[in-house]
Amino acid sequence: MESIIKDYDLDRVSIATVASHTALQILRGANKLGFYTITVAKPSTAWFYRHFGFINEVIEVDFSDFESVIDHLIERNTVFIPHGSYVEYIGWRRAISMPIPTFGNRYLIKWESDQKLKMKLLERAGIPIPKSFDDPSIVNKPVIVKLYGAKGGRGYFIARDRNELIRRLSSVKEDFIMQEYVIGVPAYYHYFTSRMHDRVEIMGMDIRYESNADGRVFGLEEPTFVVVGNLPMVLRESLLPTVQRYGEDFVKAVSELVPPGMIGPFSLESIIKDDMSIVVFEFSGRIVAGTNVYMGIGSPYSILYFDKPIDMGERIAIEIREAVNRDKLIDVLT
Numbered sequence: 001m002e003s004i005i006k007d008y009d010l011d012r013v014s015i016a017t018v019a020s021h022t023a024l025q026i027l028r029g030a031n032k033l034g035f036y037t038i039t040v041a042k043p044s045t046a047w048f049y050r051h052f053g054f055i056n057e058v059i060e061v062d063f064s065d066f067e068s069v070i071d072h073l074i075e076r077n078t079v080f081i082p083h084g085s086y087v088e089y090i091g092w093r094r095a096i097s098m099p100i101p102t103f104g105n106r107y108l109i110k111w112e113s114d115q116k117l118k119m120k121l122l123e124r125a126g127i128p129i130p131k132s133f134d135d136p137s138i139v140n141k142p143v144i145v146k147l148y149g150a151k152g153g154r155g156y157f158i159a160r161d162r163n164e165l166i167r168r169l170s171s172v173k174e175d176f177i178m179q180e181y182v183i184g185v186p187a188y189y190h191y192f193t194s195r196m197h198d199r200v201e202i203m204g205m206d207i208r209y210e211s212n213a214d215g216r217v218f219g220l221e222e223p224t225f226v227v228v229g230n231l232p233m234v235l236r237e238s239l240l241p242t243v244q245r246y247g248e249d250f251v252k253a254v255s256e257l258v259p260p261g262m263i264g265p266f267s268l269e270s271i272i273k274d275d276m277s278i279v280v281f282e283f284s285g286r287i288v289a290g291t292n293v294y295m296g297i298g299s300p301y302s303i304l305y306f307d308k309p310i311d312m313g314e315r316i317a318i319e320i321r322e323a324v325n326r327d328k329l330i331d332v333l334t
Helices: 025-030 063-075 086-091 090-095 109-114 115-124 163-170 235-258 288-296 310-324
Strands: 014-018 036-041 056-060 078-080 143-147 157-159 176-180 185-194 199-210 227-232 263-273 278-284
Touching: 014 025, 014 086, 025 036, 025 163, 025 176, 025 227, 025 288, 025 310, 056 078, 063 086, 078 157, 086 090, 086 109, 086 185, 090 109, 109 115, 115 176, 115 235, 115 278, 157 163, 157 278, 185 235, 185 288, 199 288, 199 310, 235 263, 235 278, 263 310, 288 310
Parallel strands: 014 036, 014 078, 036 056
Antiparallel strands: 143 157, 143 176, 185 199, 185 263, 199 227, 263 278
16 A cells, blocks of 8 residues: 555545445545545445535446446545445455555454454453353353344344254354343444544444334344444443443554554444443444444534544544644555
8 A cells, every 4th residue: 555655646635435334424524624535336326425515526336346446546546434334345355455545454354254353352352242152052041143244233133042042043054153142231332543643532432223123013023133223322421431441452452463453443332231341242443334423513522532523534534634744644544
């Protein structure tokens, strides 16, 4: 990426992302900071993104041919912002090798796509995690079965006992992980790791709203966990030191296991138990869709760092703008 960046006109840097997930938030924030904005869209959705004046360019392409737009993006001096839909649409292997300067640590995409690697990273950080099971025959409590990849909860299920687990697993054809089902309140924390300010910021938190797990469905034998939206959340202040410590410990673990370390946004996904202990069951090494709840209004936590509310899209743009101004753009890219 360094060889590409050295030929960039830093007075004309563009910000691009795939048209889905958090694209509107990312591109609105980039436009606000004065960047030229580009979104790469499927032919079926490109029309929608042309509604918004803060998006300068909409490129239509089938994602099987995503590489065909790379030369154009580089001509536009583009910094690409990855998110969950990008990873899901083109696959983690292509995302890691995509020849475009990418904001954040793209190598975390591989760790995020593998549930066992996820747990390894969280364990390295010393963060409490649910117990995992390798053998369904030894399960003696309710478990949740989760599929690999950025699937937004699709295909996950709960098994209440060993017999139900074995029966349900007989129809699972993908890689999965089995974890104890922890009872408590779900909370998803949004962080930003700033290379320009050398700090880990708590940028907000949310609760997922999950189809028929939260919806009013009668006669349904088994809830599923397909995410359809997100709700804003403000945490008890007494819990914030723990949330901050977990974020900093996670960043330290990433620096040890996934060079060049954490850059930009990430999320830890947790359950808060009734004794106020926090168990983390997932992470996302990039911007998460839950940050959309603060688009345009900012979270109450962003005020603590900037004395004004900003959303995650703006926070990304601020970091890139500072990196450009200080001639340190390569420090926030992989």
